[in-house]
Amino acid sequence: MTLKVSDIGEKELVKYIIANSKDITPDDTAITEFNSTNLISTCDMLIQSRHFPDNMSYFDMGFKAVTVNVSDLAAMGAKPLGFLLSIAISKDLKLDSFKEILDGVLKACEYYSIPLIGGDTNEASEIIISGTALGCSDKPLMKDTYNEGDLIAITGDIGLAALGFKLDVLDNIYVKKALKPKARLKEGIVLKDFATSATDITDGLASELYGIKKEGFGFMIHEDMLEISDEYKQLAEDLDLDYLDLILHVGEDFELLFTISKENLGKLPIDCRVIGEVTDSDVVEINLENGFVVNIKNKGYEHYVSD
């Protein structure tokens, strides 16, 4: 039998790439020592049919292409240096639509104070935007440098985008979070001096927790600390969806998930929400509101894998 990419899935594929590339670190973002500091570089490709919902504006497509890349800089606490834009569009795309995409890219670059410094244009059957964000950091914040007893915290609500992708109405916090996410760049730069580790939530809380898990360490998340609103639960139920599944296994929040010592939490000059703690249990678990403690499934958004 000839194996296809779908037979092993994206996570195994990434493992294969890392195992065969001596210079890639398992972090999402590359660190290159350079003239007594570190150059931070990261790239993310967005493809219209996979990443842009039908109700997303061209402006928001461009903005998001910058956000997803800047979010990786944010997770490292890196200061932005520049953004490169590789864009492919169909030759039948309206010129005005192209201009809207570019406007979204430029407004995002302005918002994050990251200059658009270069790029490439191409022709394809659909919109493909591949961005590269460059930054620098004297002391990059890694994703797995936490200690037992550290608190686990997030920079804002999670699960909103997951619900937003399912809603048709346009004007609410859920759809706004799904279509117009913002990266936590300023927060990341602050966290660099207070947190013990950080990553951004793109594929869902569960997927990120498993992504940062080291052998011998575990995580305990407390449902009540997630502060899930009654409205959220009701909207999920109306859609016949499990609200915890939305919160744990979908992602696209672009909030930062970080760990911090109890001592440093009080000193942290930004808003955050503690949702659990680092344990020595070697499992990723959640303390449900009903009192039961269950393991969280290692499931998140993954390419190549059919449902």
Next chain:
Amino acid sequence: MTLKVSDIGEKELVKYIIANSKDITPDDTAITEFNSTNLISTCDMLIQSRHFPDNMSYFDMGFKAVTVNVSDLAAMGAKPLGFLLSIAISKDLKLDSFKEILDGVLKACEYYSIPLIGGDTNEASEIIISGTALGCSDKPLMKDTYNEGDLIAITGDIGLAALGFKLDVLDNIYVKKALKPKARLKEGIVLKDFATSATDITDGLASELYGIKKEGFGFMIHEDMLEISDEYKQLAEDLDLDYLDLILHVGEDFELLFTISKENLGKLPIDCRVIGEVTDSDVVEINLENGFVVNIKNKGYEHYVSD
């Protein structure tokens, strides 16, 4: 009438992007001042249906994705720092084919001594490889800093790939150049200290000459200096193609086109071929073997434009 992208073409689109982006230089490659040196960054996206001929191996696709990006570093005389790989594939792609692409990328990174430092994987209906090459240079070689009287030279034969794309047989210098091009990285680093300007030939000699042209300056190319072989002319004729059209207007050579003072030419420690000189004619012209001097058309490979 609603304008489409194809109504203006790629060159105008790029002009629009540059005009609206205060931080983009018209050079192909971005220069960012960074800790007393310059960070050089460039990105190029290759799409299977546009850039990879049917007879190209998966290995060669991966290798070329690195080559096209490293070629931009070469044109600046930059030393390589790192390569980022954003790759999209279909979930039906054979796992072995994916491994061959990655092998091509890794072998190219080894060949150019540029470490693969990061990347992103994605799902698409065809193979899309977007690369970003990072380098550094204390004194980047620009593409339009030539002087009148400078000689115009190239690092090797041009037009070979253009012919190679048209040939079915596999084992000859033309097809090899089309499917397995190499970037002139070492030559670029040497040229930095001798040349007055440089660019790489991707869209054809004509397109590159017009790309670097400044007002008041012109270029005179001499056909006899191009040293076109009888075999080349015969193969083009057999295919009912104009050999000069292939050489001037197709590209994909990844040779460096550079300008150099007469004094420095004698000191240059690498092989090259002088093909003309910088003039004050304000036109791009060619002195044909038959004695006629004609203007070269500003025509090269361009996306979005129908033939």
